[in-house]
Amino acid sequence: MNKHLTVALDAMGGDEAPAIVVHGAEIARERFPEARFLFFGRESEIKPLLDASPALAQVSTLIHTDDVVSSEDKPARALRRGRKSSMALAIEAVKAGDADVAVSAGNTGALMALAKFILRTLPSIDRPALASLLPTYKGECVMLDLGANVECDASNLVEFSVMGAAFARTVLGLQRPKLSLLNIGVEELKGNEEVKEAAEILRNSDLPLEFAGFIEGDMIGAGSADVVVTDGFTGNVALKTAEGTARLIGSLVRDAFQSSTRAKLGYLMARRGLDGLRSHLDPNNHNGAVMLGLNGLVVKSHGGASISGFATAIGVAIDMARHNLIHLITQDLGGVFMGQSVEDEAPLSNPDKEASSR
Amino acid sequence: MNKHLTVALDAMGGDEAPAIVVHGAEIARERFPEARFLFFGRESEIKPLLDASPALAQVSTLIHTDDVVSSEDKPARALRRGRKSSMALAIEAVKAGDADVAVSAGNTGALMALAKFILRTLPSIDRPALASLLPTYKGECVMLDLGANVECDASNLVEFSVMGAAFARTVLGLQRPKLSLLNIGVEELKGNEEVKEAAEILRNSDLPLEFAGFIEGDMIGAGSADVVVTDGFTGNVALKTAEGTARLIGSLVRDAFQSSTRAKLGYLMARRGLDGLRSHLDPNNHNGAVMLGLNGLVVKSHGGASISGFATAIGVAIDMARHNLIHLITQDLGGVFMGQSVEDEAPLSNPDKEASSR
Numbered sequence: 174m175n176k177h178l179t180v181a182l183d184a185m186g187g188d189e190a191p192a193i194v195v196h197g198a199e200i201a202r203e204r205f206p207e208a209r210f211l212f213f214g215r216e217s218e219i220k221p222l223l224d225a226s227p228a229l230a231q232v233s234t235l236i237h238t239d240d241v242v243s244s245e246d247k248p249a250r251a252l253r254r255g256r257k258s259s260m261a262l263a264i265e266a267v268k269a270g271d272a273d274v275a276v277s278a279g280n281t282g283a284l285m286a287l288a289k290f291i292l293r294t295l296p297s298i299d300r301p302a303l304a305s306l307l308p309t310y311k312g313e314c315v316m317l318d319l320g321a322n323v324e325c326d327a328s329n330l331v332e333f334s335v336m337g338a339a340f341a342r343t344v345l346g347l348q349r350p351k352l353s354l355l356n357i358g359v360e361e362l363k364g365n366e367e368v369k370e371a372a373e374i375l376r377n378s379d380l381p382l383e384f385a386g387f388i389e390g391d392m393i394g395a396g397s398a399d400v401v402v403t404d405g406f407t408g409n410v411a412l413k414t415a416e417g418t419a420r421l422i423g424s425l426v427r428d429a430f431q432s433s434t435r436a437k438l439g440y441l442m443a444r445r446g447l448d449g450l451r452s453h454l455d456p457n458n459h460n461g462a463v464m465l466g467l468n469g470l471v472v473k474s475h476g477g478a479s480i481s482g483f484a485t486a487i488g489v490a491i492d493m494a495r496h497n498l499i500h501l502i503t504q505d506l507g508g509v510f511m512g513q514s515v516e517d518e519a520p521l522s523n524p525d526k527e528a529s530s531r
Numbered sequence: 532m533n534k535h536l537t538v539a540l541d542a543m544g545g546d547e548a549p550a551i552v553v554h555g556a557e558i559a560r561e562r563f564p565e566a567r568f569l570f571f572g573r574e575s576e577i578k579p580l581l582d583a584s585p586a587l588a589q590v591s592t593l594i595h596t597d598d599v600v601s602s603e604d605k606p607a608r609a610l611r612r613g614r615k616s617s618m619a620l621a622i623e624a625v626k627a628g629d630a631d632v633a634v635s636a637g638n639t640g641a642l643m644a645l646a647k648f649i650l651r652t653l654p655s656i657d658r659p660a661l662a663s664l665l666p667t668y669k670g671e672c673v674m675l676d677l678g679a680n681v682e683c684d685a686s687n688l689v690e691f692s693v694m695g696a697a698f699a700r701t702v703l704g705l706q707r708p709k710l711s712l713l714n715i716g717v718e719e720l721k722g723n724e725e726v727k728e729a730a731e732i733l734r735n736s737d738l739p740l741e742f743a744g745f746i747e748g749d750m751i752g753a754g755s756a757d758v759v760v761t762d763g764f765t766g767n768v769a770l771k772t773a774e775g776t777a778r779l780i781g782s783l784v785r786d787a788f789q790s791s792t793r794a795k796l797g798y799l800m801a802r803r804g805l806d807g808l809r810s811h812l813d814p815n816n817h818n819g820a821v822m823l824g825l826n827g828l829v830v831k832s833h834g835g836a837s838i839s840g841f842a843t844a845i846g847v848a849i850d851m852a853r854h855n856l857i858h859l860i861t862q863d864l865g866g867v868f869m870g871q872s873v874e875d876e877a878p879l880s881n882p883d884k885e886a887s888s889r
Binding site for chain 1: 602603605666667668678681682713715718720722723747748749750751752753761763764765767768769770771772773774775776777778779780782783784786787788790791793794796797798799800801802803804805807808811812
């Protein structure tokens, strides 16, 4: 029998909370019979939804709180005033050991600040980062940071590399993932000072990864790297631009198939293959960014995720918890930073500067 | 009768120079009967190609030079040693009034540095920028900077906005283009200091454009903005990520259509619509980034452009020259910066830091 895994859910986070959270959990419950759920949020809104789903209710506990972090709240405000919010309580459940992982579709900046404040960063990690899997021609790759850190220096990028490689080893099962730094050219002299310095450090390090130098944006989709590392501003823009391009092409393909009767028939004939393609590219099937670098697991869902998208994020959370990701990253970091002087747990100097939305 | 327009071509720039340059000019000559061409580069390599194309040779002049800027040359080296290169001579032809516009598929950093040094920036412009048209669901939008300036401050972003809006007025024929700053969220508090400060300036300015605040990467393809402004690092990554995503989806669609006999038949039936779509998204049909902010017109082609892609870049160049883009931008800038204290022509302090490849 599988050991139970408990997922703490911020039931009030996301554009259509709490409905997508509860309905997403319904799907996840069917996929993961070992999962148990803690719902944090307004009882008056959540209870009717749970009552309508007895199978889910049976494996769920509802913890009421009135406080909610809004999508407009600055991280600093969430830290000052949001400590009893559904988001904060879900993270507290991880810290207390009541849950194995927390999932929220709420305000990224607030989530990052609260998670960092409550769970603290791992020894030898300065800045946590948001990582996610992206579809490529060969399968999937890990990309980080996706928006947790707007400004990054070279040592941040190196930390992200270590964490991203550990993530790839765990989730993609690669012993020695191929890692590249995102840049505007592949030659050594290209890019800003931060990426050049990070490349220099990675080239001269003995890390459990294959450092493949720089990668340009057009090679991410080709699957040239298993792990793509960048700062949170660039990573967020790249991720969203890729999503927008996929959506644009989807719309244009739809229009093309409706442009004539012949084309409509053509679509019907090719449908099965095209549906598989759509599924491979659907952002909802890649939803769930993991906050790496904390003493506990927190997964961030897209604020606008669909029900199945939120279920995917819960799936990522369960996967991470099963693999004991934190333990693996800690092991890796121990090996990497042993004997190096890397600052421990930097203070939360100005959380607003580091946070962003996804 | 149309007035002649003369295009100076760096015949040695690009992955497959000089062949793509000459063959691209052949196509452009058919499209633009008023065009005349100056080819700069190694006579021994270019002359045989021109001899094989008498119609082109008739409207072309070949100016021999042995010097070539390589794709690995740093901008500073190009400035010191590349002053007699095919790239530099093409730009000099614009300065001397012998050509209306120069086109090069060579090293972007070197091109930017040479163009800035030879042509000088327009009064009130600190940093030139690379702008290009991108396909959207609604048609096309202008995006800049695409890689000329790796680090940008708020006033650079404001300059880019003025130039990008002038470009959109000229090329897209929009009286009051809708302009957005690329960011990782649409709320005012999101992003780095540079974009927040630039937004503040744009909100309080009386410019001939509609400032629509921030845009996230996923809305570029939707056509939410006519002009998208960002720093050169982010812009280059976003552009290339979009290209890579389009290529990924193209490969997956091709696979889907080959997955069964039914699917193959489906493709044949829908082919016409799909070919139109491919053409709309093909980067070669959007090739040709314009260097805005200089006392003269320079167009940068993708280094790996196809022959038809290089012809597209020549087309962009001719379009800009016909519209008298520089004059229009100068007019706009005059209106915008009148009475403001904006520094003139900043010195070429460290060209290596500003340049990148595209």
